[in-house]
Amino acid sequence: MTFAVDKKEGRPASSTTISSDDVPTNMKAIDQEGGAAYEGDLMAERPDQGSNMAAFFNIVCVVAGTGTLGLPYSLAKGGWIGVGILILSVxxxxxxxxxxIKCIYYNGHTRLASYQEIGQHAFGRIGLIAVWFFHTSIVLGAPIMYFILSGTEIRGLTVAHVDIPEKAWIWICCGVVSIPFVLMKSLKEVSLLSIFGVIATVVLVGVTMVDSGLEYKNTKDTVVHDDVILRNLPIAVATISVCFGGNVVYMHVEESMRYPRSWNKVLIWAMLACFLMYAMVAIPGYLTYGSDAKSPILGSLPKGTSSKVATIMIVAHVLLAAPVLMTSFALEVERVFDISVEKRGVVQERLYRTVTRLIIMGAVGGIACLVPFFDSFLSLLGALGNCMLIYVLPIFFYWRLIGWRQMPWYELLWCAVILIIGLLGCIIGSIDAIKLLHHDFTYGRPEK
Structure with missing residues (x-):
């Protein structure tokens, strides 16, 4: 297999056509479960890395987030067609x-280390800056929102017994998360937390599904359902389509796998698991509450022990998911500053890594406490970042680095559908976020 490479930019020359079969992910050096690799194989077995199961839990923990609880409301906005949109999204x-992941092996002799490097190889400095902006808004913005959410929910649970301010709870949560964030170097170690995060999500889904099912007998005669609500369909598409965002950590998850050739298999099973949990919340929630379904659906469920359990599971999930995203960002920073054992030695590497991660945690906690309306700003960045990173940029990068001319017409049509949905979600989500920001700055918010 030969490649014509532009030496200046490090990408295939425009005159070269490279078929998808030429991408190293399809090389047959080892089987799915490992084995002897040919010399120079970029996807050979990595004995010191984690298992496929660990990678599975990392993906599910990041993807299946608190957005799960907003899916019944998405169906209420768009109707039963939302189930079809959910299937299309996965x-x-x-x-x-x-x-x-094919893009990170595009040239056949090096593995790109990050999403930012993919952007740089594809479109130079512009690609690097674009990916850095969107990537950072997600991997740091989401944990900030997690800390805001956890601080608010914990205060709501404890205010009757302990009068601790919300900001203090945010810093307490930051302190708890900083322990694994500092001590665990890579996603291989953080995968243990992902297992518990997935368990918390499963419990949350179970509580929501059971409570919705029990309530159905009280609402079935009055609830209103729609097959499709055309005027709200774009909003439903935008909210549902971004529920599968995990591209921000995929490069690091794949890097932490012992058998990188198993990536496709692990990704498929992880996304199907997320889809199953989404369906278990969305369908019973909309069936029971119909057009009155709230976001999150916990607002529609009867108050009691089960709702408190669900709230605790939300807090557990966000605090266990935060280290996964923050570790992804920290690995990028440490790579930029050459914070590694090879470059710094064991003692200095540990010292620099600890200081760097404490600074990152301090910045995240400070922003969560101090910046007004940050959640509204994050909604804007999320609408831009999620849709661009999940749907739009992967296709453009693949076309640029590997080529589109060899694609059959039906695959090109499929790519066009994804681009349209991604851009639609980006535009509509951004408009909604801008409206929310305008309301916040005009009228403010009541004190909590």
């Missing part, structure tokens, strides 16, 4: 997740 996300 298929699109699997496809673009496979493409983005």
């Amino acid at each position: 298929i699109m996300s699997i496809y673009t997740g496979i493409l983005i």
Whole structure:
């Protein structure tokens, strides 16, 4: 297999056509479960890395987030067609997740280390800056929102017994998360937390599904359902399609796998697990509450012990998911500053890594406490970042680095559908976030 490479930019020359079969992910040096690799194989077995199961839990923990609880409301906005949109979204996300990993091996002799490097190799400095902006907004913005959410929910649970301010709870949560964040170097170690995060999500889904089912007998005669609500369909598409965002950590998850050739298989199973949990919340929630379903659906459920358990599971999930995202960002920073054992030695590497991660945690906690309306700003960045990183950029990068001319017409049509949905979600989500920001700055918010 030969490649014509532009030496200046490090990408295939425009005159070269490279088929998808030429991408190293399809080389047959080892089987799915490992084995002897040919010399120079970029995807050979990595004995010191984690298992496929660990990678599975990392993906599920990041993807299946608190957005799960907003899916019944999304169906209430768009109707039963939302289930079809949910199915379409998981298929699109699997496809673009496979493409983005192919991009990191595009030239056949080096493995790109990050999403930012993919952008740089594809479109130079512009690609690097674009990915850095969107990537940072997600991997740091989401944990900030997690800390805001956890601080608010914990205060709501404890205010009757302990009068601790919300900001103090935010810093307490930061302190708890900083322990694994500082002590665990890579996603291989953090995967243990992901297992508990997935368990918390499963419990949350179970509580929501059971409570919705028990309430159905009280609402079935009055609830209103729609097959499709055309005027709200774009909003439903935008909110549902971004529920499978995990591209921000895929490069590091794949890097932490002992058998990187198993990536496609692990990704498919992880996304199907997320889809199953989404369906278990969305369908019973909309069936029971119909057009009155709230976001999050906990607002529609009867108050009691089960709702408190669900709230605790939300807090557990966000605090266990935060280290996964923050570790992804920290690995990028440490790579930029050459914070590694090879470069610094064991003692200095540990010292520099600890200081760097404490600074990152301090910045995240400070922003969560101090910046007004940050959640509204994050909604804007999330609408831009999620849709661009999940759907739009992987296709553009793949076309640029590997080529589109060899694609059959139906695959090009499929790519066009993904691009349209991604851009639609980006535009509509951004408009909604801007409206929310305008309301916040105009009228403010009541004190909590």
